[in-house]
Amino acid sequence: MVVSSTAEEIQAPTETKYDRQSELQAFEDTKAGVKGLVDAGVTKLPRIFIHPPENLRDIKNPTRNLFDFPLIDLDGVDEDAGVREKIVDRVREASETWGFFQIVNHGVPVSMLEEMLDGVRRFNEQETEIKKQFYSRDSTKKVTFNCNFDLFSSPAANWRDTIYCVISPNPAQPEELPTVCRDIIIEYSKQVIRLGRCLFKLMSESLGLSPDHLIEMECAESLALIGHYYPPCPEPDLTFGISKHSDNNFITVLLQDNLGGLQVRHQNQWVDVPPLPGALVVNIGDLFQLVSNDKLKSVEHRVLASNAGPRISVASFFGRDSGPSSKVYAPMKELLSEDDPPKYRPTTANEYTEFFRAKGLGGTSALLHFRL
Ligand code: OGA
Ligand code: NI
Numbered sequence: 001m002v003v004s005s006t007a008e009e010i011q012a013p014t015e016t017k018y019d020r021q022s023e024l025q026a027f028e029d030t031k032a033g034v035k036g037l038v039d040a041g042v043t044k045l046p047r048i049f050i051h052p053p054e055n056l057r058d059i060k061n062p063t064r065n066l067f068d069f070p071l072i073d074l075d076g077v078d079e080d081a082g083v084r085e086k087i088v089d090r091v092r093e094a095s096e097t098w099g100f101f102q103i104v105n106h107g108v109p110v111s112m113l114e115e116m117l118d119g120v121r122r123f124n125e126q127e128t129e130i131k132k133q134f135y136s137r138d139s140t141k142k143v144t145f146n147c148n149f150d151l152f153s154s155p156a157a158n159w160r161d162t163i164y165c166v167i168s169p170n171p172a173q174p175e176e177l178p179t180v181c182r183d184i185i186i187e188y189s190k191q192v193i194r195l196g197r198c199l200f201k202l203m204s205e206s207l208g209l210s211p212d213h214l215i216e217m218e219c220a221e222s223l224a225l226i227g228h229y230y231p232p233c234p235e236p237d238l239t240f241g242i243s244k245h246s247d248n249n250f251i252t253v254l255l256q257d258n259l260g261g262l263q264v265r266h267q268n269q270w271v272d273v274p275p276l277p278g279a280l281v282v283n284i285g286d287l288f289q290l291v292s293n294d295k296l297k298s299v300e301h302r303v304l305a306s307n308a309g310p311r312i313s314v315a316s317f318f319g320r321d322s323g324p325s326s327k328v329y330a331p332m333k334e335l336l337s338e339d340d341p342p343k344y345r346p347t348t349a350n351e352y353t354e355f356f357r358a359k360g361l362g363g364t365s366a367l368l369h370f371r372l
Contacts, residue, residue, distance in 0.1 A: 099299030119181030241303030
C-alpha cells in the first residue's frame with residue numbers, strides 16, 4: 001500500500017459529500033426523467049439515486065408467503081344486506097390489521113384498467129419534446145409530469161417518473177390533459193369516483209357510522225390521478241421505485257400492472273402485494289388514520305426497483321387537497337371516549353400535505369408530527 005497523505009486523499013472517505021444539489025439540478029434540467037437516462041443508455045446508477053446501505057439491506061429477503069394478502073369480493077355489495085354485512089366486516093378487519101386490501105368485482109371493466117395502464121405507458125413513451133412541456137413542480141398546475149415530487153428534499157431519489165392530474169374538485173380541463181391519454185383519464189376517473197363513494201360508505205359502516213358519514217366529512221372531495229412509470233433499472237439493488245412511505249390522504253385506490261414489486265409492511269416484514277389481473281388495491285392513508293384516532297392503520301409500503309420493466313401503476317388519491325382549504329380534520333368525536341381520548345391535534349389536509357411534501361418520502365411517518 002502506498003502511503004501518502006495529500007489533502008485530496010485524506011478527504012477521500014468523505015467523497016459522498018459530492019455536490020448533490022448540482023447533480024440533481026442537472027438531471028432536473030433534462031426534463032426527461034429516469035426514462036431519459038434509460039434512453040441515453042446508462043448502465044450505472046447515477047449517485048443521486050443510490051440509497052444508503054442500511055435502507056437497502058432488507059430488499060433481498062426471499063419472499064415468503066406467510067400471509068394471505070386480504071382479498072375482498074364486492075359482488076352483491078349493493079344488492080344483498082347479508083352479503084354487505086360480511087363485506088363490511090372484512091373491510092374492517094383488513095383496514096385495522098393490514099391497512100391494505102385488494103378488491104375484485106368492483107365494477108371497473110378489465111379493459112378499462114388495461115387501457116388506463118396503457119395510457120400512462122403512451123404518455124411516458126411519446127416523444128420527449130412533447131412530454132417535456134408537462135414537466136413542472138408547480139403544485140398549482142392541474143397536470144404535471146416530473147421525476148420524484150420530493151427530488152430536492154429526499155436523501156436519495158427513486159427510479160420513477162410520474163404524471164399527476166387533478167380530477168376534483170376543480171378538475172383539469174380536457175384540453176389540458178395529454179392527448180395520448182386524455183379519453184381514458186376521463187373515463188377511468190368517472191369509475192374511480194363511483195368506486196370511491198362505495199368504499200367510503202363501506203368504511204363508514206365498518207366504523208359503526210352512518211353510511212354517508214365520511215362523504216359528508218368531504219373525505220372523497222378531492223381526487224388526483226397519479227400515473228407512475230418505473231423504467232428498467234440498471235442497478236436495482238442500489239435504489240427503490242418508491243422509498244417506504246405511507247400515503248398522505250384518506251384512501252388510495254391503486255391499479256398496478258402484473259410485474260409486482262409493491263410491498264407492504266405487515267407484522268414487521270415486507271410482504272408482496274401479489275399482482276392480480278382485474279383487481280384494485282385499496283389502502284388507508286395518514287389522514288384516515290388521524291380521523292379514526294388510530295382505529296384504522298396507514299401502513300408503510302414501498303416499490304422495489306427491478307431490471308424488468310417498465311412497471312406501470314396508477315394511484316387514485318382521495319382527500320389530497322389541490323388548493324387552499326380551511327376544512328379541519330381531527331379525530332372523529334363519534335369514535336372517542338374517556339378511555340380513548342384524541343391522539344392527534346386538528347389539522348387541515350393542506351397543512352398535512354405541505355408538511356408531508358417538505359419532509360419527503362423515506363423517513364418516519366409525517367403523522368408523528370401531529371400526534372398529541
Ligand atoms: C403511491 C404508491 C405504489 C405503486 O403512489 O403512493 O405507493 O405501486 N404507489 O406505484
Ligand atoms: Ni403510496
